[in-house]
Each structure stands twice: as structure tokens, then as C-alpha cells.
Amino acid sequence: MIRAGWDRLRLFNIGELFAHRGRTTMAMIVMGVSAGLLVSVFSISGSITGSVDKLTHSLGGKAALEISGVTDAGFDQSLLQQIRAVSGVGTAVPMVRQSIGADENRALLIGADQSVSELGGDLEGPLKEQAAKLLTVSNGVLVGAGMGHKEGDKFQLGSVTATVAGVIDDPAAAKINGGHIAIALLPVAQKISDRAGRLDSVQIIAAPNTDVDQLRSELTKVVAGRAVVADPDLRSAQAGGAIMLVRYSTLASSAAALIVSSFLIYNAMSMAVAQRRPTLSLLRAMGGKRAPMIRDLLAEAALLGLFGGLIGAILGIFMGRSAIHQLPAAIVNSVESRTEYQVPGYAVPVAVLACVLASVLAAAIAARQVYKVAPIEALAPIGVGSADTVRPLLRWTAGILGLAIVTGAAVLAKADLGRLSIGSISLAIAGAVVLCFAATDPIVRAVAGVARLFGAPGALGATTIERAPRRVWATVMTVMIGVTAIVAIGNASRNMVSAATDSFEGLARTDVFVSPTAMEQFPTGPLLPPDLKDKLRDIPGVGGVGAAQMAFATLGRGRVMLQAYEGGVARTTALDSISEADQARMAAGQGVVISRDVARSLGVHEGSDLTLPTPTGEHHVQVLRVVPYFSAIAGVVVLDLDIMRQWYQRPGETIVGIDFAPGADPAKTMAAIRAAVPADIHVDTGRAAVTAISSSVRQGSSISAAILWITVLVSAVALLNTLMLSVLDRRRELGVLRAMGTSRRFLLRTVLTEAAGIGVTGALLGLGVGSAVHYLGTFALGHAIGMDIAYHPSPLLVAYAFIALALSLLGAVPPALRAARLPIVEAIAID
Template sequence: MIGAVWDRLRLFNIGELLAHRSRTIMSMLVMAVSASLLVSVFSISGSITGSVDKLTHSLGGKAALEISGVTDAGFDQSLLQDIRAVAGVGTAVPMLRQAIGADDNRALLIGADQTVTQLGSDIGGTLKDQAAKLLTVSNGVLVGSAMGHREGDKFQLGTVTATVAGVIDDATAAKLNGGHIAIALLPIAQKITDRAGRLDSVQIIAAPNADVDQLRSDLTKAVAGRAVVADPQLRTAQASGAVMLVRYSTLASSAAALIVSAFLIYNAMSMAVAQRRPTLSLLRAMGGKRAPMVRDLIVEAALLGLLGGIIGSILGIGMGRSAIRQLPAAIVNSVESRTEYEVPGYAIPVAILACVLASVLAASIAARQVYKVAPIEALAPIGVGAADVVKPWLRWAAGALGLITVVGAAIIAKADLGRVSIVSISTAIAGSVLLCFAATDPIVRAVAAVARLFGAPGALGATTIERAPRRVWATVMTVMIGVTAIVAIGNASRNMVSAATDSFEGLARTDVFVSPTAMEQFPTGPALPADLKEKLSAIPGVGAVGSAQMAFSTLGQGRVMLQAFENGLAGTASLDSVSQADRARMATGEGVVISRDVARTLGVHEGSDLTLPTPTGEHHVAVLQVVPYFSAIAGVVMLDLDIMRQWYERPGETILGIQFAPGADHAAVMAAIRAAVPADIHVSTGRDAVTAISTSVRQGTSISSAILWIVVLVSAVALLNTLMLSVLDRRRELGVLRAMGTSRRFLLRTVLTEAAGIGVTGAALGLGIGSAVHYLGTFALGHAIAMDIAYHPSPLLVANAVLALGLSLLGAIPPALRAARLPIVEAIAID
């Protein structure tokens, strides 16, 4: 039985795949593109969360819980005694963790005491093996191999000159922040960072038989809001939030590519059925059953999807490595660990499975042509048999389901579901495809009508179009989806970038910003030198210098960005909407202003009470206002600078905003500022800051935009497939026409008119549907980034549609040339 099945597959399916290599390779490549996009998208988010997770395990080992600082300021070391006194705590391992360096030199400094060896972690083993070296070397540190130092080297680390007591071996260093790590005994680390008496985390090893849930509750009471008690995986969960918007938007674009690929597989299998009709009909006449034939076709398609998925997964690994370098620095630097590229374990299986399922579904629909026809009917040209006739009830069902889907997409887009709202874009496109299926006949008639506009060649092309309505409809859908994706997602993303840029326009009112990192990276630390503000204020031509701070903080189970301003100098347009009365309440610590996504997550609104955990304990404030704010990385809580300094124990500032005095020579003052600021600190004008932030936001959408144009190229391949099938179906007919004196040019124009009919109709549908989805997309993206996005239809909308149409029509050239060059004798001789 198995041998017979294999022989049938080998002779009639695998043999056909090898005989028609061009079509086989094309189908596999299209599926490979879809798989590569999926793998690269999964790898982007997986690399960030995976890097954080690997670092967490390397540091935490067998810790059951972690007590971490509310912000990067950590908490007072005296809290350690309260933690160790809680029943159920076996061992409490204190740590200091602080990022050092910037950009490519960014590393992590870890400080710990001898109890770290009980964690059974990589860092514990390293300290245990080399503890003697650290104890005998002044200001000694262990460094990872990626730091580029050798044992005995001295280098500036924080406020001290450190000595390399030892170099961590490559195998262990690779697990510890990719080797970009420095490890010191806790007192030395506190000295290096000038944070005497401070801790950033305490790893908790539960006592034997202790109830972890009860232990978590008791520890939460003990820390009383001064720190956060959570599972060690909380850091990974918070890191995933930073890249979630990019992941959702790129997944939506990748889904469009997969749908287009499925349509192309449908066309490829239709082509296979058309070419094999004589063989299939002969097998039916000899008593062959239809079910095995259909199953064989489905297996053939699954094989295409499997091979394409495997090839694409390999390509996707390289694409993901390239794509992760395109992520905005604000996303990459918002997490504690360095981002190391890795492909999540689920990425390749999911991508391959998606390709196989899409191929099987598409082939199942195409195989109906075999399953529905009688042996004698199978000898007729495709498009005139019962297989091409869809029952009315199926059309009505598709129309009803499509309408429900589109309405559901509209509801999801309008509802404030956060980043989940982006799902409405793909849902709306899927619903539109169902509605178009219900309108197959009008769409095919429209395609034929467009073709007839081109005279006699168009009339002949229209006849061919009407003979294969399902195949024509499928190709129109590929063009439609490509154009829709470009028009809808592309323009909605452009509107989002404009809205984000406008929201930061208030920064341009400040003449100069001084910060430890570039403004587009949302500088959260380290604090600027304590005397820098005074130095800058003394520069001739400087009118005023205002302070501001940014810091990531844990609130609830999520992470927010704290923003505190002095006199509104470094504020944004969101702060402009806050009344003077509310600003006075902010100054006294009575209230805060929060972004929409924070309000949604915490279930609060204007006037609600909000509890803020801080290193100085819990503070109860009122929500003074809920404002729109670009929250692609984290939601925002705005408060007074002095209050932030007191409650969160973060002295100083991470941003200085400078206003020039009236009549000052801007160039001279700017030069003086740059001379006064240390070389490793960033100086930028307010206008440059706005431009840089806008560029960073645009960079975040660039990956999605690239995927959309790949979808268009896939649409061009689908059009090529369909027209090639049309030529193959009519080889005898084309040969007879050539024998009767029809010119090659006439046949060339005939095929091109079919392409024009399909392309123009698909582009028109794509433009209309894309405009509607673009409108919904502005709401969806607005909820995703927690701000208002205005719907601005642009002339580029039509230009993009025309460009996408032009690329799609390129697929018509090879089959048109083949039709024109078809040898007369060979064509007439075809059975």
C-alpha cells in the first residue's frame, strides 16, 4: 500500500515538479520569502527578550524570586536586613547592576558578595573561582573577553581606576551579556558607581519546603513599596513590551506576504491541474478514484510549502540579523542587556508550518477542479467545466462572513485595545478578500471590460479571462492585497510618524539640550555631572538652564517612563495642556499626569487615585490628566522634578535644557557650550532633537515598509504565473492563430491586455480598500502608541498604488514574450 502511494507520487507528482522546474522553483521561492519574513520578525523580538532572559538566568540561577529597584536608582541597602528576616527566605543575595559605557561600548557592571555562589549561576561560579584575585587586587574587577582587556590592565571605570584581576573565560563570558561585563565585589562596585549603600536587586533562594506564593506576599509587605517583588522573568516580560509595536506591525506585513503566497500556490496548482488534465482524465477513465488524486495534489503542495519553508527559514536567519541592526537605538538601549542575535526555538517550526498550511489550503481549493469533474469533462479546457462554477450559497456565505469580519475589524480598530488594535488591519484585509470572493463575477467582468478597451487584442484577451474566472479572481486578489498593503499600512505608518513628530515639536522651543545619551534614545541616565548646570549658566549668552529627568520605573506589572521637568523648559506638547493649577499640584506631590496606555493598563482615569511605588515607600497621588503621548517603548508618568528627586532618590538631572539670552550670538554660545561639556556627553539643538526623534520613529517602521514592497514583488510573480498558465492553456489556439497569419505582435498585445485588465482592476480595488483600511489603521495605530493620529490621505497614496501596479505588470512580460515566440508546428501538435 505504501509502496503504491509512493510510486504514484513519484511518477505523477514529484515527476511533474521536476519536469516543470521553473514553476516549482518559483513556487518554492515565494513560500521561502514568506518563511524568511516570519523568521526574521520572530527573531527581532526573540533576540531582545532572549538576551534579557539569558542574562537573567546567568545572574539569578536557582533564585525563586527577585526583589529589584523601582528605578535604576535601586534601593537602600538597609532593606536587605528586612528581607532576610522574612520567614521562608533561605538566602538573600544582594546585587548592584548598572550599565556602563554607551553605544557599542555599552557593558554591565555587576557587584555581589560571597552569597552569590549559592545561586548556582554562571556569575556565582565565576566569583567562586576567582574570588582570591578580587580580594588581593585594589579596585579589582573581573571582565568579560569582549571588553578587550587583559589581566593586570588598568582602566577608568566610573569614578575609579580599576584593575583587571582576571578575565572570564569565553564560554562563560558569552552567557554573561555577550562578554560585555565587569564583575566586582559589592563594596567595590558601589565605590565605582558612587552609590554607597545602594542595591539594585536581591535574588531570593527560598528555604526548603517554603511556599513561594506566600513568600512573595510576605516579601511584598516587608519592602512596603520601596522595591518590586516579582518572578525573575519580569525583566523579560518588560523587555518584550519595548519591541511589541515593531513586532505587531511587521507581523501584519508578513501575514499579507503569506496570504499573497497562498494565492500564488493556488495559481501554481491550477496550472499543474491544467497541464495534467489528459493524464488525470485517463486515470479516471481507467477506474482511478478522485480522492487519491486530490490527496496527491495536496501532498505535492505540502512538499512545496515544506521545502520553501526550510529554504526561507535559512534565509530568514540572515535577514533577521540584518533587520535587528535597523532597530532604533531607543528600543535596543531600553533594556539592561546587550542585544545578541538569536532565533527563538519556535520561529523556524512556526514559519515552516505556516507555509505548509497555506500551501495545503490553497491546493485544496485548486484540487476541486479534479474532484468535481467527470472523466469526460476533465478533457475539456479549464474554465468551462463545473469545477469553475461556485455554488451561490457559498458566495452568499463568503459575503456574510466577509461583512462580519470587516465590521469586527472596525470595532477592534475603534476600541482602545492598545497594541492589539493593530490586528484590525489584517482582519479588515481578510474580510475584504471574502467580500471580493462573493463578488467574483462582477470582478471578472470588470477585468474583461478593461481588456476590451484595447481593441481586437483586448477582445481576444477578454474571452480568455472569462473562461478562467477563478484563476483570474485569485490573481486580481494578489494584486489587490499588494496594493492594499502599500496604501493602507504604508500611509497609516506615515501618518503615525507625522503625529509622533508633531507631539515632540515642543522640544524645538528649547535652543540646546545636553544629555548623557542622544535625545532620541530618551536619556534615562547616568546623571549629568553635578557642577555642569552651574558652568553652563555662567556662559555669556545663556539666558536660562532648566533641568529634567527621565527614568524607567516599574508600575504594576509593567514598565513606565518617568519624566520630570523644571519650569516646563524641557517639556513637550503634552505638558503644554496641563493647567497652571495642576502644575502647582504636581509641584506639591499631589498628582501626576499619565499617558493613555498607562491609564488603560491600570484601569484609572482623570481624578482617580494612583499608588506609586518608590524607593522611599508608596506614595498616593491623583491622576490630574490623561494625555496622548508617543508610547511605543513604554507609557509615561509626568511629575515634578523635585518630587521625583525626593521620592525616587535620584539627585541631579539627565537632561539640561538651555535657552539663549535675547540677542545672543547663537554660534558663539553653541561653541562655548560644546567646550564646557565633557566629550562623552551629547549636545544638540532643539530642532535637531525633533529631527532625530522623527528619524528614529521612521526607522522603526522601515522594516515593515520593506516587507510591504516584497509583497508587491510577490504579486508580480503571481501575475506572471497566471498569464503563463493562460498561455499554456491556449498553446494550440495560439498556434492556429499564428498559422492563420496572426502576427507575433498581436499575440503579445493580447497577453498584455489580460495583464492590464487584471492589474488595473486589482489596483483599483486595492486603492479603494486600502484607503478604507488606511482610515481604520490610523485609529488602530493611535491606540497602539497611545496618541491621536490624524487621517491624512496623501497624493503619495495614488502614486504608491500606481508604482505597485507597475511592478505587478512586470510579471506579464515573460508570458507575453513566450506567447509571441511560440513555434507554430509545436503549438498545433499539442494534444
Template sequence: MIRAAWDRLRLFNIGELFAHRGRTVMAMVVMGVSAGLLVSVFSISGSITGSVDKLTKSLGGNAALEVSGITDAGFDQPLLQQIRAVPGVGAAVPMLRQSLGAGDSRALLIGADASVAQLGSDLGGTLREQASKLLTVPNGVLVGSAMGRAQGEKFQLGTVTATVAGVIDDATAAKINGGHIVIALLPVAQQITDRVGRLDSVQIVAAPNTDVGQLRSRLTAAVAGHAVVADPDLRTAQAGGAVMLVRYSTLASSASALIVSSFLIYNAMSMAVAQRRPTLSLLRAMGGKRSPMVRDLIAEAALLGLCGGVIGAIIGIFMGRTAIHQLPAAIVNSVESRTEYEVPGYAVPVAILACVLASVAAAAIAARQVYKVAPIEALAPVGVGAADRVKPLMRWVAAVFGVALIAGAVVIAEADLGRLSIGAISLSIAGAVVLCFAATEPIVAAVAAVARLFGAPGALGSTTIERAPRRVWATVMTVMIGVTAIVAIGNASRNMVSAATDSFQGLARTDVFVSPTPMEQFPTGPLLPADLKDKLKAIPGVGGVGSAQMAFATLGRGRVMLQAYENGVARTQTLDSVSAADQARMAKGEGVVVSRDVARSLGVHEGSALTLPTPTGEHRVTVLKVVPYFSAIAGVVVLDLDILRQWYQRPGETIIGVDFAPGADHAAVMAAVRAAVPADMHVDTGSQAVTAISSSVRQGTSISAAILWIVVLVSAVALLNTLMLSVLDRRRELGVLRAMGTSRRFLLRTVLTEAAGIGVTGALLGLTVGSAVHYLATVALGHAIAMDIAYHPSALLVAYAIIALGLSLLGAIPPALRAARLPIVEAIAVD
């Protein structure tokens, strides 16, 4: 039985795939594109979380829990003794961790002591092997091979001049932050970072037969809010949050490509059924059963999806490697580890499975024609029988289901579910497609009507359109989805960038910013030199100098960005809404301002009590105001600068704002500021800061935009596929017309009118649906980034639709040329 099924599949299905190579290649290409997009999207987020997870395991080894600092300021070292005294703690290994440098030179400094050997980690093995070098070399450090340092070399590292005591070999170094690592004994690392008596984390190895849950509770009580007790994967979870918005938005765009690909597979299978009607009818007349024929068609589609998915997944691996460099630096630098490109283990299987399932689903719908066509009817041209007609009951069911999907999308978009709200975009587009299925007949009639506008060639083309309603509807949907995606998601992203830019316009009120990293990366550290502020105050022409701090902090299992300002420095427009009374309460440490996403995740609102864990213990404050804020990386908690310095033990500032005195020579003052600031610090004007942040936000949407245009190109391939089927179906008819004296130009125009009917109708539907989804998308994106996004329809949406339509119509050229060049004798002799 299995042998018979294989022979039938090999002869009638796989043989057809080779016989119609063009159709096979097109189907595999579009499925490959979908698989490639999915793999690249998964790889982008997986690389960030995977890099953090890899670093965590390299440092933590067999640690069951980690006690970590609430911010990068860490916690007091005496807390270590309290941790070691907790029952059930087998080993407590202290560490100091701090990122050094930026960009390609970014590295991680690790400080540890001899107890690290108890972790059984890569770090412990390295220290055990080269401990003697560190003990005998003053201020000695071990460096990874990627650092480009030689043994014995001296270089400035933080506040000390360090000596390279040893270089970690490539194999070992690659396991720890990709070789961009500096390892020192704990006292040396504390001197380098000017953090004597401070720790960043303590890795906990549980004693034998200890319940980890109970141990976590005892440790939490012991640290009393001065630090965070969590599983080692907490850092990975927090890193995933930073890239989640990019992942969701790109997945929504990739889903559009997969839907379009499914329609193309449907058309390909419809083409297969149409071309094989004589063979199918003969098999049915000889007693063949319908079910094996349908199963063979589905197996054929699954094979297409599998091959296309495998090829696309391989290409997607390389696409992801390129795309990861397009991520905004603020996202990449928000995690302590260097991002190393890697493809998650689930990425390729999930992408291939999605392609196979989409192909099977599309093929199953197309293969239903085999069940509905009787043996004698199967000899008739496609579209004549009942197989291409939609039953009234099915239309009503589709209409109800479509309305339900759209209603669900509206509820999800309005429900403020955070980044999950983005799912409303794909759901609404799916609902529109289902509604359009219920309206198949009016849509096909509209396509035929548009074709008739082009005179006699259009009249002939309209008859072909009406003979294959399902196929025409499917192609209209591919064009509609392409235009909808461009109009809706493209314009919503543009509105988001505009809203984010407007929210940061307040930065332009400050003349100059000095920060350790570029302003678009939200400078969270290291702290600026302690004497820098006084130097800037002393510059002639400086009217005022203010401080600000930004710092990532753990709040619950999530991560927030602490922000504190002085003299209005670096304040954004959304924070200007905080009243003077609330600012006075903030100065007393009575309250804080939080962004919407923080309020949502913690379940608080204005007036709620909130407990903040800090290195100085837990502090209970009141939520004074919930504000919209661009929270693509992390939510925001705003508090008074002096309070932040006291509670979180972070003296100094990460941003200094400088205002010029009235009448001062801006160029001269700017030159003096640059001269006073160390060379490795950043100096930007307020307007430059706004522009840089705007560019960073726009860069974050560039990957999604690229995927959308790929969807349009896939739509063009779908139109090519449908029109090629139309030409193949009518080879005899076209040959007779040519024999009767019809010109090649007339036939060329006939096929082009079909394309125009399909393209124009699909584009108009896309504009209508896209405009509605655009509004819904602005609401969903507003919840995703925790700020208000205004809906601004743009004349560009028509331009986008015309460009998308033009690209789609390009697919009509090859079939039209084939129809015009079809040899008369060959066409008449077909079948």
C-alpha cells in the first residue's frame, strides 16, 4: 500500500513538479522568503537573549540562584556574610561586573575571588589555571584574545594602569562574552571601577538536599530589599524585554508574507488541478477514488513547503546576521553582554513547520475541487462546474467569522495589553481577508468591470476572470494584503516615529549635553567625572549647568529605567506635565512618576502605594502621576535626583546639561566645552540629541519596513502565477484567435487588462482596509510603547499604494508576453 502510494506520488505529482518547473520554483521561492524572514526575526531576538544566557552560564556554572544588585551600583560587600550565613547556602561566590568601552571595543570586566572555583563554570576554570599570574603581577588582569592585548602590556583601565598578566586562549575566551573579557581578582576590579567595598552579584550554590524555593525565601529575607534574589535566567528575561517590541513588529510583517505565500500556494494547487483535469477525470472514470488524489495533492504541497522552507531557512540565517546590525544601539547596549549572532534551536524547525502547514492548508482548500467535480465534469474548463462557486451558507459563516475576528482585533488593540496589542494588527488583516471571502462574487464582478473599461481586450479578459472566481479572488487578496501592509503598518510606524520624536523635543531647549555614551542610547553609565560639572560652570559664556541621571534597575521580575533631573535638564515634554506640588513631594522622597507600561505591569495607578527595592533597603512611595513615555526598551520611573543618589547609592550624574548665557558666542562656548570634556565622553547639542533619538527610533522600524516591501514583491509573483495560469488555460483559445487574425498586441492587452482589473481592485481594497488598520495599528502601537500616538493619514499612503500596485503589475508582463508570442500551431494542438 505504501509502495503504491509512493509510485502514484512519484509519477503523478513529483513528475508534474518537474514538468512545470516555473510554477514549482515560484512556489518554493515565496515559501523560502517566508521561512527566511521568520528565521531572521527569531535569530535577531534569539541572539540577544542567547548571548546573555550564554554569558550567564559561563559565569554562573551550577549556581541555583543569584543575588544581584538592583542597579549597576551593586550593593555593600558586608551583605555577603549575611548571605553565607543563610541555611542551605553551599557556596556564595561574589562578583563584580561592569561594561567597559562602547561599540566594537565594548568589553566586560569581571572581578572574582578564589571561591569562584566552586561554581564549576568557565570563569572558575580560567581563574584556577592562571591564578598565579594574577597574584604575582601588580594590578594584573587576564584578557580575552579578542581584546588584542599582549602579555605584559600595560594600559589604562578605569582608574588604574592595569598589566596584562595573561591572555585567555581563543577556545576558552569565546565562551565568555565572545572573548571581549577582562578578568581580575575582586580587590583589583573594585579599584579599577572605583567601587571599593561593592559587589554586583553573588552566585549561590545550594547545599545538597536543599529546597531551592525555600532557600530563595530565606535569602530574600536576609537581603531585606537591598538586593534582588532570583533565578540566574532573570538577566536573560530582562534582555528579552528590550528586544520584544522589534520582535513583535517584525513577526507581524513576516506573518503577512506567510499569508501571501499561502495564497500563492493555493493558486499553484488550483493550477495543478486545472491542468490535470483530463488525467483526474480519466482516473475517476477508471474507478479511482477521490481521497487518494486529494492526499497526493496535499503531499505535493507539503513537499513544496518543506523544500522551500529548508532553502529559505538557510538563507534566513544569513539574512538575520545582516539584519542584527540594523538594531538600534540603545537596544544592543542595554544588556551587559556583547551580542553574538546565533540561530536559536527552535528557529529553523518552527519556520519550516509554518511553511509546511501553510502549504498544506492552502492545498487542502484548492484540492476540494477534486471532491466536487464529477468525472464527466472534470473534462470541462476550470470554472464551469460548481467547484469554483461559494455556497451561500459558507459566505454567511465567513461573514460572521470575519466580523468576529475584527471585533476581537479592536478589543485587543483597545485593551492596553502592552506589546501583545500588536497582535491586533495581524488579526484585523485576517478578519478583512475572511470578510472578503464572503464577498467573493462582488469582488470578482468588480475585477471584471475594471477589465471591461479597456474596450474589446478588456471584454475578452473579463470572461476569463469570471470563469475562475476563486483563483482571481485569491490573487486580489495577495495584492490587497501587500497594499494593506504597506499602508497600515508603514504609516503607523511613521506616526510612532513622529510621536516619539515630538516627546523628546524638550531636549532641544538645552544647548549642550555631556554624557558618557551617545544620548540616543539613553546614557545610564558610567558616571561622569566628579569634577567635570565644576569645570563646565567655570567656562565663560555658560549660563547654567544641571545634572541628570539614568540607570537601569530591577523592579519585580522586570527592569525599569530610573531617571532623575535637575534644573529641567534633559526633561522631555511628557514629564513637563508634572505639577510643582508633585515635584515638591518627589524632592521629599514621598512619590515617583511612572510610565504607563510600568503602571500596567505592576498593577498601580495614580495614588497607589509602590515599594521600591534599593541598595539602602525598601522605600515605600506614592505613584504621583502615570505619564506616557517612549518605553521601547524599558519602562521609566522618575524620581528626584538627590533621592536617587541617596537611595540607590549613585553619586554624581550620567548627563550634564549646559545652557549658554544670553549673548554668548555659541561657537566659542561649544569649543570650550569640548576642550573641558575628556575625549572619550560625548558632547551633543540639544537639537542633535533629538535628531539622533529620532534616527534611532526610525532605525528600529527599518527591518519591519523592509519586510513589508518583500510582501509586495511576493504579491507580484502571485499575480504572475495567476496570469500565467490564465494563459495556460486558454492556449487553445488564444491559438484559435491568432489563427483568425487577432494580433499579438490585442492578446498582450487582453492579459494586461486582467492584471489591471486584479491590481486596481486589490489596491482599492488595500487602501480601504489599510486605512482602517492604520488607525487600529496606531492604537496598538501606542499601548506597545506606552505613549500617545496621533493618527495622521498621509497623502503618501496613496503613493505607497500606487508603488505597491506598480510592483504587483510587473508580474503581468511575463504572462502577457507569453500569450502574445504563443505559436499558433502549438497552441491549437494542445491537449
């Protein structure tokens, strides 16, 4: 029985795939593009979280828990003895972990004592071999091979001149942070980072037979809010939050491509069923059952999805490697580790499975024709049998379901569910497709009506259109989805960039910013030199100088960005509404201002009490205001600068804002500022900072935009494939027309009018649906980034629709040329 099933599949299905190589190739290409997009999206987010996770496990080894600093200021080393005294703590390994350098020179400084060998991580072997060298070299460090140093080299590391005591080139250790590591004894690392008596992390190895949950509870009581007790994977979870918005938006765009691919498979399988009607009829007349025929068609579709998905997955690996370099620097630098490109283990299987399922589902809908056609009816031309009609009950059911889906999408978009609200965009598009299925007949009539506008060739094209309503509807949907995705997601993203840029316009009020990293990266450290602010104040032409701090901190299981300002410097427009009374309460340490996403995640609102864990213990404050703020990387907690310095033990500042004195020469003053600032510190004008931040936001949405235009190209391929199938299906008919004297030009125009009818109708539907989804998308993206986004329909809506339409119509050129060049004798000879 198995052999018979295989022979039937080989002869009637796999054989057909080879017989129609063009159709098979097109279907596999489109499915491959979809799989490639999915793999690249998974790889982008997986590279960020995977790099952090890899570093965490390499350093943490056997640690069951990690006690980490609330911010990068760490916590007091005196807490270590209290931690070691807790029952159930087998070994407590203290560490200093700090990022050093920037951009391509970014590395991780690790400081530890002899107890680090008990963790059994990737550093265990190299440290056993070379740890003794650290004891004999002043300010000695072991460096990874990626640092580019050799033993004996001296180089500036933090606040000291370090000497390379040894180079770690062990294969396992070389993978840690891409080999960009510097390891020192704990006191030396504290000296390098200028943080004497402070720790960043304590790795906890539990004693045998210890209840880890109970141990976590006991340690939480001991640290009393001065540090964070969590599983070692907390860092990975927090890193995932930084990339989540990019992941959701790109997934929504990739889903559109997968839906278009499904329609192409539907069309291909519908044509396959239509072309095989004589064969299917013969099998049915000989006693063949419908069920095996259906299973064979589904297996055929599964093969298309499988091989297309596998080919696309390989392509996606390379696409992801290219896309990872397009991520905004703020996202890449917001995590501790260097981002190394990684393809998660689930990426390829999930992408291939999605393609297989989409193919099988699309084929299952097309294969229903086998059930609906009687043996004698299967010999009838396309459009004559009942297989090409839709029952009224099914239409009404689709209409009700479509309305329910669209309503659900609207509710999801309006509900403040954070980044989950982005799902409303894909849901709304899906609902529109279901509604269009209910309106198949009017849509097909509209396509035929557009074709008839082109005279006699259009009339012939309209006849062809009306004979294959299902195929025409599916092709219209591919065009509609491509245009909808561009109009809806593209314009909603543009509105988001505009809103984000407007929220940072307040930075332009400050003439110059001095920060350790570029302003678009949200400078959270290291702290600026302590005497720099006074030097800048004494420069001729400088009228006012203000300080600010930014720092990432753990709040709950999430990560927020602490921001504190002095004298109004570096304020964003969203924070201008804070009243003087609220500022006074903030200065007294009684309250804070938080962004919407922080309020949502913590379940608090204006007037709620909030407990902030800090290195100096827990502090109880009131939520004074909940403000909109661009929170694509992390939510924001705003507090007074002096309070932040006291509670979080971070003296100094990470930003200095400068205003020119009245009548000062901006060029000369700027030159004097640059001369006074060390070369590795960034100096930018306020306007340049706004431009850089808006460019970074735009860069973050560029990946999604690229995927959208790929979706339009997929739609063009779908139209090409469908029209080519139509031409091949009508070769005999076209040959008869040529034999009767019809010109090649007439046939060329006939196929082009079909494409015009499909393209124009699809583009108009896409423009209408896209505009509605664009409106919903502004709410969804607003909830995702924690701020208000204004809906601004743009004249570019129509331009996008025309561009997408033009790309789609390009797909009609090859089939039209094929029809015009069809040899008469060959066409008539076909049975």
C-alpha cells in the first residue's frame, strides 16, 4: 500500500512538478523569499539575545543565581560577606564587569578573585594556565585574541596603563565576547574602572541539596534592594527587550510576504487541479477515491514548501548577516556583550515549517475542487463546473468572520498592550482578506470591468477573467496585500519616526552637548572626567553649563533608563510639562516621573507608590507623572540629578549641556570646547543631536521597510506566475486566434489588459485597506513605543500605491510576450 501510494505520488504529482518547471520554480522562489525573511528576522533578534546569553553562560558556569548591580555603578563590596554568610550559599564569586572602549574597540573588562575557578565556565582552563602571570605583572591583564595585543604590550585601559600579562587564545575562551575581553585580578579591575570597593556581580553556586527558590528568597532579604537577585538569564531577557520592537515590526512585514506566498501556492495548485482534470476524471471513473488524490496534492504542496523553505533559509542566513549591521547603534550598545551574528537553532525549522504549513493550507483550499467535481464534470472547461463557484452560505460566513477579525484588530490596536498591539496590523490585513473573499464576485466583476475599458483586447481579457474567478481573486489579493503593506506599515512607521523626532526637539534648545558616546546612543556611561564641567564653564563664549545623567537600571524583571537633569539641560519635549511643584518634590526625593510603558509593566499610575531598588537600599517614591516617551529600547524613570547621584552612587555626569553666551562667536566657542575635551569624548551641537537621533530611529525601521518592498516584488512574481499559467492554460485557444488572423499585438494587449484589471483593482483595494490599517497602525505603534503618534495621511500614499502597482504590472510583461510569440502550429497541436 505504501509502495502504491509512492508510485502514485511519483507519477501524478512529482512528475507534474518536473513537467511544469516554470510554475514549480516560481512557487519555490516565492516560498524561499518568505523563509529567508523569517530566518533573517529571527537571526537579528537571536544575535542580540544569543550573544548576551553566550557571555552569561561562559562567565557564570555552574552558578544557580546571580546578584547584580541595580545600575552599572554596582554595589558596595561589603555586601559580599553578608551574602557568603547566607545558609545554602556554597560559593559566592565576586566580579567586576564593565564595558570599555567604543564601537569596534568595544571590549569587556572582567575582574575576579581565585574563587572564579569554581564556576567551571569557559575561562576555567585559560585562567588556571595563566593566572599566575597576573600576580607578577603590575596592572597586569589577560587579553582575548580579539584585542589585537601580544604579551608585554602596554596600553591605556580605563584610568590606568595596563600591561598584557598573557593572551588568551584558547578556542573556547576566544569565543567569549568575540575574544574582546580583558581579565584582571579583582583589585586591579576596580582600579582600572575607578570603582574601588565596588562589585558588579556575585555568582552564586548553591550548596548541595539546597532549595534554589528558598535561597533566592533569603538572598533577596539580605541585599534589601541594594542589588538584584535573579536567575543568570535575567541579562538575556533584558537584552531581548531592546530588540523587541524591531523584531515585532519586521515579523509583521515578513508575515505579509508569507501570506502573499500562500496565495501564489493557492493559484499554482488551483491551476494544477484544473490542468489535471482529464487525469483526475479518468482515475475517478476507474474507481479512484477522492481522499488519496487530496493527500497527494497536499504532499505535492508540502514538497514545494519544504524545498522552497530550505533554499530560502540558506538565503536568510546571509540576509540576516547583512541586516545585523543595519541595527541602530543605540540598540547594539545597550547590551553588555558585543553582538556576534548567530542563527538561533529554532530559526530554520520554524521558517521551513511555516512555509510547509502555508503551502499545505493554501493547497487544501485549492484541492477542495476535487471533492466538488464529479467524474464527468471534471472534463468540463474551467469556469463551467461548480468548483469555481462560491456558495452563498460560505460567502456570508466569510463576511461575518471578516468583520469579527477586523473588529478584533481595532480593539487590539486601541488597547494599551504595549508591543503586542503591533499584532493588530497583521490581524487587520487578514480580516480584510477574509472580507474580500466574501466579495469575490464583485471584485472579479470590477477586474473584468477595468479590462473592458481597453476595447476589444480588454473584452477578450475580461472573458478570460470571468472564467477563472478564484484564480483572479487570489491574484488580486497578492497585489492588494503588497500595496496594503507598503501604505499601512510604511506610513505608520513614517509617522512613528516623525513623532519620535518631535519628542527630542527639545534637545535643539541646547547649543552643544558633551558626552562619552554619541547622543543617539543614549549616553549611559562611562562618567565624564570630574573636572571637565568646570573647564567648560571657564571657556570664553560659554554662557551656561548644565549636567545630566543617564543609566540603565533593573526595575522588577525589566530594565529601565534612569534620566536626571540639571538646569533644564537635555530635556526632551515630552518632559517640558513637568510643573515646578513636581520638580520640587523630585528634588526632595519624594517622587519620580515615568514613561507609559514602565507604568504599564509595573501596573502603576499617577499618584501610585513605587519602590525603587538602589545601591543604597530601597527608596519609596510617588509616581508624579506618567508621560509619553520614545521607549523603543527601554522605559524611562526621571528623577532629580542630586537624588540620582546619592541613591545610585553615581557621582558626576554622563552629559554636559552648554549654552553660548549672548554675542559669542559660535564657531570660535565650538572650537575652544573641542580643544578642551579629550579626543575620545563626543562633542555635538543640539541640532546635530536631534538629527542623529531621528536618523537612528529611521534606521531602526529601515529593515521593516526593505521587507515591505520585497513583499511587493513577491506580489509581482505572483502576478507573473498567475498570468503565465493563464497563457499556458489557453495555448490552444490563443493558437486558434492566431490562425484566424489575430495579430501578435492584439494578443499582447489582451494579456496586458488582464494584468491591468488585476493590478488596478488590487491597488485600489490596497490603497483603501492600507489607509484604514495605517490609521490603526498609528495607535498600535504608539502603544509599542509608549508615546502618542499622530495620524498624518500623506500624498505619498498614492505614490506608494502607483509604485507598487507598476512593480506588479511588470510581472505581466513576460506572459504577454509569451502569448504574442506562441507558435501557431505548436499551440493548435496541443491536446
